[in-house]
Amino acid sequence: MRTPLSLRIARLLLVAAAAGAFGVFAYIAALARSFSVPLVVFLLAGLALVSAARSIGTDLRRGRLLAIAGGLALAATGVLAGFGAGNISLPMGALGILAAWAAVLHPLRRMALLAFGAYVAIGLLLTLPRGATLVAFPWLISSVVLWPWTSTLLLSAASFALPIYASIGLALALAVSALLPQRAPVGSPDPVTPRAWPGRRFVARTTALALLIGTVATAAYIASAFARPQTSARFELDPVPLVVVFVGAALLGVGSASLRALPALGLASLAVGATVAVVVLLGRPTVECHGNGVSTTGGPWWLPQTGGGSSSGSSVSGSGSGSIGGTVTTGSGGSSGSTGEIRRADGVVIRYRCSGSELVGFSIERR
Numbered sequence: 268m269r270t271p272l273s274l275r276i277a278r279l280l281l282v283a284a285a286a287g288a289f290g291v292f293a294y295i296a297a298l299a300r301s302f303s304v305p306l307v308v309f310l311l312a313g314l315a316l317v318s319a320a321r322s323i324g325t326d327l328r329r330g331r332l333l334a335i336a337g338g339l340a341l342a343a344t345g346v347l348a349g350f351g352a353g354n355i356s357l358p359m360g361a362l363g364i365l366a367a368w369a370a371v372l373h374p375l376r377r378m379a380l381l382a383f384g385a386y387v388a389i390g391l392l393l394t395l396p397r398g399a400t401l402v403a404f405p406w407l408i409s410s411v412v413l414w415p416w417t418s419t420l421l422l423s424a425a426s427f428a429l430p431i432y433a434s435i436g437l438a439l440a441l442a443v444s445a446l447l448p449q450r451a452p453v454g455s456p457d458p459v460t461p462r463a464w465p466g467r468r469f470v471a472r473t474t475a476l477a478l479l480i481g482t483v484a485t486a487a488y489i490a491s492a493f494a495r496p497q498t499s500a501r502f503e504l505d506p507v508p509l510v511v512v513f514v515g516a517a518l519l520g521v522g523s524a525s526l527r528a529l530p531a532l533g534l535a536s537l538a539v540g541a542t543v544a545v546v547v548l549l550g551r552p553t554v555e556c557h558g559n560g561v562s563t564t565g566g567p568w569w570l571p572q573t574g575g576g577s578s579s580g581s582s583v584s585g586s587g588s589g590s591i592g593g594t595v596t597t598g599s600g601g602s603s604g605s606t607g608e609i610r611r612a613d614g615v616v617i618r619y620r621c622s623g624s625e626l627v628g629f630s631i632e633r634r
Contacts, residue, residue, distance in 0.1 A: 273373040274324055280366035281320035281334055287359035288313030288341050294355055295348060304548050305344050308435060312340035315442050316366060323370055331370045332445035336438040338367025343434035346416040354406045360416075361409035390414040432549070436542030440522065440534050447527050469528065477520035484516030485509055488547070498552035499567075499619065502629035508547075508569040515543025553609070554629060556621035561605055566617060570631070 292309040299306065315337030323330025345360025368386070372379050390411035397407070410417045416430050488509070492500035518540030526533030550568025554561060606628075609617040620628030 270324075271374060273369075273375050277323055277334070277366070277369040277373045278320050280362070280369045281316050281323070281337075284338065284341060284359070284363045284366040285313045285316035285320065287362050288316060288337070291345065291348070291356050291359050304545070305347055308340050308344040309348075311442075312337045312344065312363065312438070315340065315438070316363065319366075319370060323373065327373075329445045332441045334370030335367045336441035336445065338363040338365075339434040339441075340438040342413055343416060343431040343438070346413060347428075347431050357406050357409040357413065361412045364412045387411065393418050432545045433538075433542050435545045436540070437538045439541040440537035443522075443537060444526055444530065444534055469525075473521055473524040476524050477517040480520035481513040481517035485513045488512045495552070496625050497556045499554040499626055499629045500552040502626070503552065503567045503569075505567075505569070508567065511543060511569060512547060515540045515547070519544065553617055554619045554621075554626055556605070556624050556626045558624050561607060561619070561621055563607075563609055563619075565609065565611060566615060566631070570615065 288309050292306060292313065295306055295309070315333045319330050319333035319337060323334065341363030342360040345356040345363070348356040349360075368383050372383060390413075393414045394408065394410040416434070419430055489504060492498075492504055495501070518536040520540075522533045522535075522537030522540055524533075526537065546568055551564050553566050554563050606618075606620045608619070611617075614634035616632045616634065618628070618630050618632070619626060
């Protein structure tokens with residue numbers, strides 16, 4: 268039997284996108300020469316796309332889920348890395364989205380074609396008005412299919428990262444869902460007559476697992492903060508981030524326990540929990556002291572800027588000051604110690620004091 272054209276196109280795009288993901292991984296790894304979470308996401312996206320290409324012809328559900336997961340992860344991380352390697356990562360992210368759509372469009376169906384046409388039309392409306400920019404930077408034409416991620420940058424810097432983190436979290440949830448075999452819902456003798464609610468044993472087991480994972484993750488987060496005295500991590504252990512870490516980890520437990528039995532609950536829990544995990548893993552302490560200066564960001568990951576400006580800081584050695592996109596960093600001191608403050612456009616002022624390579628003072632003032 269002849270292979271359908273839609274399947275051949277899907278496989279071709281999936282393999283091409285996987286190769287692009289591995290290529291971006293190798294390119295950025297060679298330049299950075301250090302470990303980073305986004306770099307690993309490129310590698311995982313490539314593996315998901317390869318698996319999708321292999322399975323879409325025999326297991327359509329698994330192939331589609333893996334294709335969407337790989338495409339979302341590649342697109343989100345490609346946009347995230349776009350400031351340093353945009354001429355490579357953005358086109359590859361767009362290729363990942365096209366590969367995901369190709370998997371969704373196989374076999375061809377009218378509603379899927381209409382949805383894809385609407386998706387591209389929205390991208391064209393949002394991208395083409397910036398014609399002069401596209402001439403100078405032609406790789407930005409990728410925004411036609413990357414508009415759910417790139418368009419948020421036009422709204423505010425604070426909202427830019429939200430769809431990126433959410434896409435990576437959803438991609439992880441979809442990949443896990445694809446790799447697990449399906450089974451009947453909890454309490455159902457067959458898939459046709461599911462029971463409305465799971466049994467008490469299932470609820471008790473899931474709740475216990477969620478509490479255990481949440482507690483362990485929160486304890487590990489606190490231990491990690493105190494293990495880095497050169498950073499402001501231990502000073503940033505407010506109730507808000509601790510609750511977020513606990514709830515996010517607990518949702519990962521709920522999703523892991525219920526994904527096969529209650530797919531909707533499991534997928535939603537995994538997506539939200541994985542999103543929180545990505546935010547926490549990518550978050551950096553506001554201040555890090557070094558023997559010859561200080562490096563800063565715009566604030567803790569749980570206190571995003573809402574008044575514009577940049578979340579970047581500057582290194583301080585001796586004395587100096589700087590202003591980048593609304594965030595002002597000033598400091599003074601020498602190799603034995605330094606002090607400084609970060610003034611944000613939203614009124615938040617962060618003050619710090621280093622003694623050698625150890626942070627000994629840190630405060631956040633909200634005005």
